[in-house]
Amino acid sequence: MTDPGDSPVIQTFDLRKRYRRTTAVDGISFRVDAGQVFGFLGPNGAGKTTTIGLLLGIISPTAGRFELFGGSSARDLHSARRRMGATLETPNFYPYLSGRDNLRIVAGVKHRDRAEIERVLDLVGLGRRAKQKFKAYSLGMKQRLALAATMLGDPELIILDEPANGLDPEGMREIREIIRGLAERGKTIFLSSHMLWEVERTCTHVAIIQNGRIVRQQSVADVTSHGVAGLRAADPAALAAAVAEYPAARWVRQRGDRVVAELEDGDLAALNAWLARRGVHLSHLALEARSLEDVFMEATGVGELAPAATDALPGPVRHRLGEVP
Amino acid sequence: MILRALRAEMLKLWKRPATWVTVGLFTLITFADVLDDYRDALKDPEVSFFLPEAWSRILGEEVMIGFIFASVLVILLVAAEFSWRTARQNVIDGLSKTQWYWAKVLLLPVVAALFLVLRVVVGGSFALAGTDLSSGRAVMGGPQFAALGGMYLTGLGYACLALFVSAAVRSSGPAMAVWFAWFAFGERLLVGGLGSLFQGLRPALKWAPVSTFNRLNDYLRYDPEALRQAVEWATRHDRPVPQVEALGPAVAGTALWIAALLLTGWWSYRRRDL
Numbered sequence: 001m002t003d004p005g006d007s008p009v010i011q012t013f014d015l016r017k018r019y020r021r022t023t024a025v026d027g028i029s030f031r032v033d034a035g036q037v038f039g040f041l042g043p044n045g046a047g048k049t050t051t052i053g054l055l056l057g058i059i060s061p062t063a064g065r066f067e068l069f070g071g072s073s074a075r076d077l078h079s080a081r082r083r084m085g086a087t088l089e090t091p092n093f094y095p096y097l098s099g100r101d102n103l104r105i106v107a108g109v110k111h112r113d114r115a116e117i118e119r120v121l122d123l124v125g126l127g128r129r130a131k132q133k134f135k136a137y138s139l140g141m142k143q144r145l146a147l148a149a150t151m152l153g154d155p156e157l158i159i160l161d162e163p164a165n166g167l168d169p170e171g172m173r174e175i176r177e178i179i180r181g182l183a184e185r186g187k188t189i190f191l192s193s194h195m196l197w198e199v200e201r202t203c204t205h206v207a208i209i210q211n212g213r214i215v216r217q218q219s220v221a222d223v224t225s226h227g228v229a230g231l232r233a234a235d236p237a238a239l240a241a242a243v244a245e246y247p248a249a250r251w252v253r254q255r256g257d258r259v260v261a262e263l264e265d266g267d268l269a270a271l272n273a274w275l276a277r278r279g280v281h282l283s284h285l286a287l288e289a290r291s292l293e294d295v296f297m298e299a300t301g302v303g304e305l306a307p308a309a310t311d312a313l314p315g316p317v318r319h320r321l322g323e324v325p
Numbered sequence: 326m327i328l329r330a331l332r333a334e335m336l337k338l339w340k341r342p343a344t345w346v347t348v349g350l351f352t353l354i355t356f357a358d359v360l361d362d363y364r365d366a367l368k369d370p371e372v373s374f375f376l377p378e379a380w381s382r383i384l385g386e387e388v389m390i391g392f393i394f395a396s397v398l399v400i401l402l403v404a405a406e407f408s409w410r411t412a413r414q415n416v417i418d419g420l421s422k423t424q425w426y427w428a429k430v431l432l433l434p435v436v437a438a439l440f441l442v443l444r445v446v447v448g449g450s451f452a453l454a455g456t457d458l459s460s461g462r463a464v465m466g467g468p469q470f471a472a473l474g475g476m477y478l479t480g481l482g483y484a485c486l487a488l489f490v491s492a493a494v495r496s497s498g499p500a501m502a503v504w505f506a507w508f509a510f511g512e513r514l515l516v517g518g519l520g521s522l523f524q525g526l527r528p529a530l531k532w533a534p535v536s537t538f539n540r541l542n543d544y545l546r547y548d549p550e551a552l553r554q555a556v557e558w559a560t561r562h563d564r565p566v567p568q569v570e571a572l573g574p575a576v577a578g579t580a581l582w583i584a585a586l587l588l589t590g591w592w593s594y595r596r597r598d599l
């Protein structure tokens with residue numbers, strides 16, 4: 001489905017947005033191709049919403065430019081918006097209208113008929129709650145209604161700003177299923193998140209953004225195909241300190257009783273020999289798939305994105321190849 | 326496009342509880358006001374309350390109360406879209422900013438008409454009850470239609486000012502405060518202040534927006550017979566004789582303010598990020 005030779009669906013060129021006090025987006029260039037599920041990963045305040053706002057034309061850039069479906073003139077962008085569906089920040093609806101009436105408003109803007117409203121309501125599982133007022137919806141229902149609204153008009157590109165924000169694990173799972181369904185139907189999806197594992201489980205590609213800059217951009221498969229060394233010894237702290245001295249170690253991190261390190265050469269035997277010479281004896285040494293978390297730490301120097309991001313982890317996130325949707 | 330936009334605005338208007346609260350409240354107030362007139366008429370043989378004469382009371386200055394309600398409703402409908410971020414979402418969904426703004430403009434004639442019609446219907450039905458229909462006189466004629474037209478323009482002016490403030494302030498509470506402050510004393514203070522500072526400005530200052538709109542809100546200027554009676558009554562009771570000015574400049578002034586408010590409102594709305 002992913003075809004790097006395709007024409008880009010989204011491409012930005014040194015995009016910037018400066019506010020009086022802060023630079024929210026500080027020269028961002030990236031490219032999203034057709035069929036990708038592109039994760040825009042970064043901590044709160046990194047500039048994700050501002051970047052999406054720029055793409056959606058509701059924030060005007062200070063400098064730089066971008067193309068949607070290969071066009072960048074005002075006219076191109078206006079017609080590009082007919083081929084996409086998007087949410088920004090929170091689900092934005094009329095609180096006093098029912099879910100269905102809210103979609104009628106959106107359908108009016110997008111020139112869609114009533115049958116389609118029922119179709120998308122069923123897709124997100126809101127068919128039976130469609131009569132209820134939006135303000136009475138739970139956060140999960142609101143997020144799902146927002147997803148339904150983006151799907152109206154069967155757009156080729158769907159942009160979602162933190163679609164699972166504030167949801168419990170069950171709600172997140174539901175949203176993830178819907179997004180996977182869309183990806184399977186060949187939609188291009190651009191989603192922002194501050195949660196590593198959400199991106200790891202949903203996306204084919206990732207760009208990591210921090211302080212308004214992109215610090216890393218690659219496919220999720222690439223991330224995980226480069227191995228890291230997983231080590232264990234009786235004293236993990238001493239082990240971590242020893243590995244940190246190893247010349248070929250790019251970075252080292254202690255995780256509980258385990259130590260993880262990325263090696264420039266990937267040569268485990270050499271590492272083992274070097275440690276043994278220093279009197280460190282390993283109980284376990286293996287080449288492990290790198291997780292997005294490793295990449296994130298490496299790229300940003302940040303141990304954790306947000307407490308919530310790791311609190312919600314259902315056990316250690318171990319990435320296995322082939323698990324990526 | 327226009328029809329689609331109007332349909333969406335009507336759906337929002339119809340389903341919004343605030344619409345029915347303002348309509349209900351205004352109907353009550355109008356009812357009480359007209360009931361008062363009706364009681365006066367019963368007590369005082371000099372005062373009549375049947376059609377078409379009663380129109381001079383039904384379409385009196387109190388029509389303005391309806392336009393205050395209309396302004397409040399416009400602010401609630403438009404400014405709230407910024408707090409709810411639906412103004413933003415509509416544009417994300419594919420409306421251009423221009424289309425969004427002019428869809429709100431479409432709302433204004435509807436809301437202004439709503440409150441003028443309410444006044445006519447509530448007041449008119451009261452007066453109709455006391456009217457001897459067998460006399461063969463028309464219950465409504467040229468002067469009344471002219472008055473309704475002029476007053477409708479006043480209502481549009483009020484509604485445009487409300488839209489302008491909503492789009493500039495972008496939040497219902499503060500927008501309401503700004504609109505009300507301007508209406509209640511802001512305009513008068515500003516005109517008074519500028520007038521005492523720059524004597525030469527005084528003639529122009531008479532054309533500040535609200536006072537321009539209110540010029541059209543005087544029934545006597547549309548009904549020569551009512552004017553004649555009012556003058557006669559004032560002379561008899563030694564009261565100041567009512568004066569009416571030419572209609573043309575007032576209509577032109579109101580139309581100009583409407584155009585200016587809509588265009589500057591559009592310009593300032595377009596300039597800013599959503």
Ligand SMILES: Nc1ncnc2c1ncn2[C@@H]1O[C@H](COP(=O)(O)OP(=O)(O)O)[C@@H](O)[C@H]1O
Pocket residue numbers: 019020022023024042043044045046047048049050051
């Ligand atoms: N309208 C604004 N005015 C001033 N600063 C803003 C505005 N919007 C966002 N910012 C700032 O820009 C930075 C990026 O914000 P945002 O794009 O919302 O980040 P994210 O979505 O990644 O959490 C933050 O520091 C935020 O405070």
Ligand SMILES: [Mg+2]
Pocket residue numbers: 045048049050089161162
């Ligand atoms: Mg955000």
